[in-house]
Amino acid sequence: MRDVGEFGLIDRVARQALQSPTVLLGPGDDAALVAAPDGRVVASTDLLLQGRHFRTDWSTAYQVGRKAAAQNLADIAAMGAVPTALLIGLAAPADLPVTWAQELAAGLADECALVGVSVAGGDTTRADSIMIAVTALGDLRGHAPVTRSGAHPGDRVAIVGELGWSACGYQLLASGAAGPQKALARHRVPEPPYAQGPLAAEAGATAMIDVSDGLLADLGHIARESDVGIDVEPGAFAIPEQLRTTADRLGIDPLVWILTGGEDHALAACYPAAADIPPGWTVIGTVHKRSADQSAPRVTVAGKAWIGAQGWDHFA
Amino acid sequence: MRDVGEFGLIDRVARQALQSPTVLLGPGDDAALVAAPDGRVVASTDLLLQGRHFRTDWSTAYQVGRKAAAQNLADIAAMGAVPTALLIGLAAPADLPVTWAQELAAGLADECALVGVSVAGGDTTRADSIMIAVTALGDLRGHAPVTRSGAHPGDRVAIVGELGWSACGYQLLASGAAGPQKALARHRVPEPPYAQGPLAAEAGATAMIDVSDGLLADLGHIARESDVGIDVEPGAFAIPEQLRTTADRLGIDPLVWILTGGEDHALAACYPAAADIPPGWTVIGTVHKRSADQSAPRVTVAGKAWIGAQGWDHFA
Numbered sequence: 001m002r003d004v005g006e007f008g009l010i011d012r013v014a015r016q017a018l019q020s021p022t023v024l025l026g027p028g029d030d031a032a033l034v035a036a037p038d039g040r041v042v043a044s045t046d047l048l049l050q051g052r053h054f055r056t057d058w059s060t061a062y063q064v065g066r067k068a069a070a071q072n073l074a075d076i077a078a079m080g081a082v083p084t085a086l087l088i089g090l091a092a093p094a095d096l097p098v099t100w101a102q103e104l105a106a107g108l109a110d111e112c113a114l115v116g117v118s119v120a121g122g123d124t125t126r127a128d129s130i131m132i133a134v135t136a137l138g139d140l141r142g143h144a145p146v147t148r149s150g151a152h153p154g155d156r157v158a159i160v161g162e163l164g165w166s167a168c169g170y171q172l173l174a175s176g177a178a179g180p181q182k183a184l185a186r187h188r189v190p191e192p193p194y195a196q197g198p199l200a201a202e203a204g205a206t207a208m209i210d211v212s213d214g215l216l217a218d219l220g221h222i223a224r225e226s227d228v229g230i231d232v233e234p235g236a237f238a239i240p241e242q243l244r245t246t247a248d249r250l251g252i253d254p255l256v257w258i259l260t261g262g263e264d265h266a267l268a269a270c271y272p273a274a275a276d277i278p279p280g281w282t283v284i285g286t287v288h289k290r291s292a293d294q295s296a297p298r299v300t301v302a303g304k305a306w307i308g309a310q311g312w313d314h315f316a
Numbered sequence: 317m318r319d320v321g322e323f324g325l326i327d328r329v330a331r332q333a334l335q336s337p338t339v340l341l342g343p344g345d346d347a348a349l350v351a352a353p354d355g356r357v358v359a360s361t362d363l364l365l366q367g368r369h370f371r372t373d374w375s376t377a378y379q380v381g382r383k384a385a386a387q388n389l390a391d392i393a394a395m396g397a398v399p400t401a402l403l404i405g406l407a408a409p410a411d412l413p414v415t416w417a418q419e420l421a422a423g424l425a426d427e428c429a430l431v432g433v434s435v436a437g438g439d440t441t442r443a444d445s446i447m448i449a450v451t452a453l454g455d456l457r458g459h460a461p462v463t464r465s466g467a468h469p470g471d472r473v474a475i476v477g478e479l480g481w482s483a484c485g486y487q488l489l490a491s492g493a494a495g496p497q498k499a500l501a502r503h504r505v506p507e508p509p510y511a512q513g514p515l516a517a518e519a520g521a522t523a524m525i526d527v528s529d530g531l532l533a534d535l536g537h538i539a540r541e542s543d544v545g546i547d548v549e550p551g552a553f554a555i556p557e558q559l560r561t562t563a564d565r566l567g568i569d570p571l572v573w574i575l576t577g578g579e580d581h582a583l584a585a586c587y588p589a590a591a592d593i594p595p596g597w598t599v600i601g602t603v604h605k606r607s608a609d610q611s612a613p614r615v616t617v618a619g620k621a622w623i624g625a626q627g628w629d630h631f632a
Contacts, residue, residue, distance in 0.1 A: 025463065029463050031392055031452070036356055039352055039353055042348070043350055043436065044348065052442065087360070089405075121360065126368065127365055127368070131447055133361060133449030148346070209346060225344065
């Protein structure tokens, strides 16, 4: 990167891409200009750090780019919005090959293309290791945002997208054990069901969340913000054969991956009893009144506290 | 930070602040919701790294927060827009005192309050050193964005805000030499003339830039994007007495600080000959046709190439 220089890198990485119609002014100025036809803009920022959120020996630069974009675009979908643009901050060592940054940009661009947007701007600087800051913007198209705080007792809890694969892939990579390619692929590049976010909003979802920390942990966020309890029915999950056999071989309950594995970027939402839940969603639980016993867990599995990891806390 | 945990930290840092009217949904959900009454949103992302963009032994957490917000809000002003919200990504070591993050948040909030906005959301994660990713959003209120590419031959070049103080402060901190408190203060916390950005847009500015890399380097961005030449009149700058005496004592030409010092976050703009330049701006140069000689410098000082630092390139 030292040879190209900061300004050269910004030019190379950002300007090579075609801009989507929502990007009215792309990279190269003090700021970008992005369409916000709704008169409001949905905005989310995430950080990805080398060694913590990705490993360059586990994932290619292209895969890191795909994942960095995906996890932020999923946040936009989880509000019920459609993405409009991405902004990228890249800190990288001076001896990082320029091709790595170019492949990262290609991954970002390709994931953005899945939802019809592009990278509208960014910043690059030197650092000892690679850090990527992603900001995603989105548009609600006149809908109310679907927050974490709107769930009501009597709602059904449903998910869309696949769960458990990323955690399985992580375990395979960490242990060196053999296992399904799909698990490795999904850990490297999740496949969030982007279009389902706005569909859930249209169908009247009362609360929604991107499943990034693990399903039980993320349902816990909804339960806390909505001041309700949520019970998950473990029999509702169709456990894929490949996940089950891999888990059996490793001596693990595959439900642990499904209920507590992070980074799958499925969507979980609550729907009123009368709502027509869109095709593709699976009902996996119910919302009930918060227990009078304040020490009772907010999220239960078949009516009982779940023993085990509750998802990740990055400072724990 | 380890004791509080990631979710606790987000809650503490982000939710304690009152939200501005432009923040329709603040921290605590998958994404924030920010007003964009113009139907377009201006967006800019910057990274600040410990040891590279700030030093914890030179600046307090509060000052780092002020500066992190200021440099991004200045980018919004440089487009002719008014800020609407900030999003923050914070990567920090587990042993960072929680008070440091709280003081950082206070600095961010206080700088935001100068322009009537607030921190609408963010992300925190663990890292070996402190990294802050700031995204600023803004609204054009119906004006066209003032880009870097609209300057025309015959335009006057004007600046608003003070130049040279941050570079002077940096030199004092780096050398341990004594000098004016104002220089130290401005290096730690710049004072961008936020309100002048929209005023310049209203007055018909053809091009504008936030002076962050150094005046000549930043005018070079305008000259390149507009395909023009710019000549700077060095006699046009009123050199403050404190800067001159400090420079004399260090054996430096104070014009070096003014023309090439970074991080002052003044604004530089080009105005048509017929425009009424708003009060507070100083005309310091002129826009002319690009020389037919492609090897000639795009930006000259009194008609000649400037010998010396041309601003910073973070990978050079």
